Each structure stands twice: as structure tokens, then as C-alpha cells.
Amino acid sequence: MLLGCDTGNRVDPVFQDHFIKYYGEDGNQEGVDIYVNSDGSMILLGNSSSLTELSIPFIVKTDSLGNVLWQHQMGGRNEKAVDVELITSGTHQGKLVVVSNVGTDTESKIRLTIVDQSGHGIDSLILPTDAWQTVKSVTPSSDNDFIVCGYAAPDPIRNSPPSPDDQADIISLRVSQSLTSVDTLSWQGGEHEGFAVKVFEVPLQGETKYALFGYSDRPVTQSVGFEDKFEVLVVDVFGQPSLRLTSGQKGEKQKAARAIRVPASQEDGYFMIGTNEDGANRDIFIAKYSNDLSVAKLAQKLPYGRKMEGVAVASAIQEEGYFLLANETQDNNNRNIFLVHIRLDGSEVWSTTFGTDDGDDTAGAVAALKDGRIAVLGTIDLETQKKMALIIVTKTGGF
């Protein structure tokens, strides 16, 4: 309009729906995972670090507009949170479970922490272990336990004969909701490297089984060598494997980063994202699995002409397809956050980037909101510090 006065009623508050907001405290804060509650409030999980603190988990709850309801550090020093999920049943129904790695490398241990929706810590447990273990995610099970998965120091018993190249075993552990008992659900040997990124309960052949999504270099047959491939391993409640499905391109490596369950609106099943490594080239690699895990409907790399590292995925809610989140490496080795909307067949609808070449900006997690918007959690490298960033964009990736 040529003439007229812009007032609060006449200027749409689009910034309330689409925005970038930073969260943090002293030092640097990275964003790693997001959980969107049914009321639209969001749980942002990350880690805080400074010159004096190596790393300590940092958790924020915001309203649907991104305003902080509460935020605080949790856990202990030299601890990195990796995943937060809603507890859907049991005594802690409605609360949150956070998994983190305490210590680094060969001293790493897994911690589960239960937090209520007001931010109060309820309970936590560092899983007892004789060797290092690293967690990637947690899944509340239908029988009120927690299933954690990741990788651990190679177990000589499960890796016979032992290999000097063996770096890790893929593991899945069951922890009671009361945090009083820990059992091994699955301990995979035979690979030199790999890890499970997510465990899902799957009803197969009339019984509840557990599908470990991740990657492994364990050869499919003895005639082929060790090469990283996306892997889905289905085990029963006793950890006995009943199915192994690998996907990837021969001669290249495919390393998984995250897996999701795909709703019926997107043809059911499971979707995994990771990185395809071909020499120095890096591309997003995706795989879509049928609901019964009998087949990988889609397994392909998505070449965008730049170095890409697949990080996270979310099923679209109002649109067809998926939102993929990746790190896009620039010529100066700094990264930007890359968000792409793909159709069910993997073709691109649109893509956008967040961040600048001057900063090392990294992707954390992506979530599709009920109204079609997309929430991206990441880390933005500001001029003087790194901060956890919540970026909410339109269903076409804009502000």
C-alpha cells in the first residue's frame, strides 16, 4: 500500500512464526537434539563448554514462539548429551529422558537422566561398565524400559578371532525406567567399526522385536572386505538376530547419523540418513526401509556438488517427503547448515542454507511442526562465541 500507517495490527508478526533465536549462557553452547511437545513447546538439548569447562549438557525448554521457559545445565563436567526423548508410559510418563556420554574416548560411559517438563532432574544413572561405551540415542520402549544404543569397546568374546583393526562393537542396552537394572539387549561383534544410531520396537512375525539402525563394516559374506554400509539389524527380546539388512554403494562408505520411524502419511517404514564417503567427496546418503524391514525401498546418495554430511531427518507432516539436515562444508572448511526438502523418491523440492562462510555453523536436529513449519536446531558460530540456535522456517524454508 502506497499510503497508510504501519501499526501493530497492520504489520504481520511473521517473526513469531519464523525466526532465529539463540540460546546459551557463558561460553559456547551447541545444539544437538530437539523434541517438540504436543502443546508446541520445545525441548532443546545441547552442550555447554568454555575455557574452564570441557563440556556439560545444557537443556532448554521454550514455548512455541521460542521464548525460554527454563534452561539450565545438567549432568557433570566432561559430559556430552546426545539425545532427548519423551517418556510415553510408565511412572515417568510425560517426563523426558536424556542420554549423554560421560568422559571421552576410552573412558566414555553412558548416562541416562530423567527430567520433568519443568526442568527438574528426577533421577540419573551412569551405566555400569568395565570398558568404554558411547551412546547415540535412547528409545522408551512399550514395556516402560529405555533402550539405548551406540557402540562400545570391542568384546574379545564376541570378536573371535580378535583383529587389531577392531575399534568398536555395536551395542544396545535395556535400562529399566526406575534406573535400577541394566541388561544387554544386543551386542554385535564382527565389525571393525560402526554404531547403532537408533533402536525401534518392531512387530515382526507376531512378536516384538528390536531393529537397530546404524552402520557397520561387517562383511555381508566372507568374500567381501570390510566396508561401511548402512545396516539394520533386527533382534528378538533375547538379542538373537533374525534379520540383517545392509544398503549402500560398493566401493564407497556409508555412515549413518540418524534414523526415524516414518508415519503412514509418508508410506510407513523407517528412514535413515548419513554420509556417503568416496575418497575426499562427501554426500548425503539416505535409505528408506519398508515397514516390515524386508526391503530398502530407497538407498542413494544425494549429490549436491558440495561436501555434505548428513546429520538428521524428519518426516514432513503437511507435505510429501522428508526434511534432511546436513552440514555443508565450505572451501575454507567452515560448515553451514543445509536443509533440503525431498520427495518420497528422493528428488529435491527445495533447499536452503543457514550460516555464513566466516563461521563454522553446524546442524543438530530437525523437526517438522504440525502446522507445516520446520524447526532446525543447530550451532551458529557468532563473532565471539558459539550459540545453540533454533531456526524456524516456513514450509518452503524461508522466513
Place this chain on the structure above:
Amino acid sequence: MVGKKIIGCFLILLTFSAGPLFAQDECELTLNRAQEEFNEGHLYGIPGLLSDCLERNQNAEWRQRAYLLLSETYLLLEDPLGAEQSYLNVLRANPEFLPDQSRDPIDLVYLSRKFTASPVFSFWASAGPNVSPVRVIHDVNIGGESGTKEKYTLKVGYHADAGFDYHYDERISGSLGVSFSSTVFKHTTNNLFGQNKDIVEMTDRQSWISIPISVKYSDNVGRIRPYGYVGFTFRTLLTDNANIKIFNRDTKDLTGGTEEIASSDKQSPTLNFKDKRQTFNQAVFVGGGVKYKYKLDYFFVDVRYALGLKNMVNSDRRYDDITYRWTYVDDDFRLDNLSISIGYIHPFYKARKLKHARTKSVLRKIKKDDNANN
């Protein structure tokens, strides 16, 4: 030899510079003689007596008196065209001339009411400082915490304006101008990422070209003449540059368990905000001031407040590389402007015959005088 040349040059200069003085004296004598002729009733020779000096003498005061004498002469000779032409020349010599009813003949006063020399247009120019208050439409935060505070601070800019006034009458005029202005404001974010923690200061400088249109009401008598006006302005943003300073203030542990705030600061280069702004904007304004009459021109002091009408922010570019590096995001806001100007007005006086002569008051006076004499 050289001395003779210098003396020669001096004499030549003296001759040329003194010439007009001699002519002035001569014409003064001629005018005095014409006045004497007038007083003695020898009217027919006066135009011829003055004609030579009227062609040569450009002294405004002398020409006013000469043409006034001619006007009176032609009135007595019952030559109305000659009288009117002479009176027009009186006004050309002195646009503000008004006959004195108590001193000048009533027929001259009557004649004067048929003419005016009031300006149709005036040129004006002004310059001065300004400040730009920000009126926030929507508060947009870069930090998610409710404790984050924002404020705007006034900074002094400057402006220069020029334009023309069209005088509808002696009090009401319409004005059209063009203005270049530089405006500045400062936005500060406090308590970012915690109480007493990070501070982000953004100083934003705009340059504008504006086209102000206004209606003005002025006092028209006296040496000091107050006025007031209301108007509307179209503004085009030429440049918008910003500097951002970040005070990254973290708690630093000291020995003994005490803490202090340690700050690592960073100053941005000049950042181009032009794409983050709407190029075209509008404002309504109200203002006033006083004009000081100096000879036939004016000096003035003016105060104006302009209310910005449009959102300054291009919301499509609210989030960009600046957001990703410098921890800054624009509110939706309108930009007002309070300016003080000192200026100069040059009226273009135009002597002319009125379409509607203002002679009623003179006729009333004539009747009144007749009644008094009877």
C-alpha cells in the same frame, strides 16, 4: 614614467567610480526641481524632466520617489494609465511600499489599493541537526530469554533542505521542497545470554532524500513573524550503514571463589543494511518557527517533528549473514524525526495589478471625511 602611469590609472578609476555619484546628485537635483514644479502646479513638464534620470538612475529609493511623484502627477493630469504604470514602477522599486493615508493624497491611496507586490513564490533553504526516535511496531528478540532487554538511544544527525513556497495569500502558503538528511539511532541489547552478560550495540546511519509537501500559516506583519505548518513527506532511503559492537561478557572465576565479569569485545566493520530496509517510506509532519525579516528577505528558525508511517524493516531480509555473525536482528519499527533548522527565505516580489481592487476601505474613508467636512 611609472609614476605617471599609476596616476593616470587612478584618475581613470576615479572617473568611472565617481560617475554614478555625480549622476545620483544630478538626478537628486532633477527630482527636487520636479517636486518644485509639482508644488507650483506645472505638471505637464514633469514626466519629460524626469525621463532621462529614470533611464539612467537605478537607485531604488530615488526611483520610488520619482515614480511616486509621477503617479501623483498623472492622477492630477487625469491620465489613469500613466498613473497606474508609474505606481507599478513604485512597487518595483520598493515592493513593500504602502502610501500613508494621513500624509499622501487620498487618490494615491485609492490607486495603491489596486496593486500589490506581494510574492507569489519564495525560495527557502535551511539546514540543521536532527534526532530520530524509533517507534517499535513489534519487538523481535535475537535471544530466547525473557530477561533480554532492548533500548533505543537518540543520536544526532543532520539535514539540508531547499524548496519553494507558493503564497495563496499573505498568510497561507503551500510548500514543496527537497531534503537530504542523515539520521542516526542506536540499538542496545542487554542481558543477552544471562543477567549482566552480553551486550550488543548497533549504531545505524541512514541517508535520505525526501520530498516534503506542507501547508503553512504565517503571521504577515512585524519584523518577527511566527508560523506553523502540517505536511506529508515521501522519503527514499539512499544508504543505510551500521556498526555493531559486541561485548561478550562471561563470568571469570578468580582465586578465592570470587567471580568477575570478563569481556571480550568485537567491533564490526561497516555493515550495509540497505537490503534490510524498505527503500520507500512516508511521514506526516508538524512544525513551526519564527521568521525574522531582514530587508526584503527572511531568516528563520524552524522545529519539525515527522512521524514515520511505514515499517522500516524489510522482513524478507530480517535474518541474514549479519544475524549469523553479529547477534543482531531488527525489530519492526517506524522512524520518526525531530529536526531543528536555521534557514533563509528569499521572496520573489511581483508588482502587479489586482484582479479585485481592495478599495472599499478607502471609499469608506473618503465618505467619512466628506461627512466630517459637511
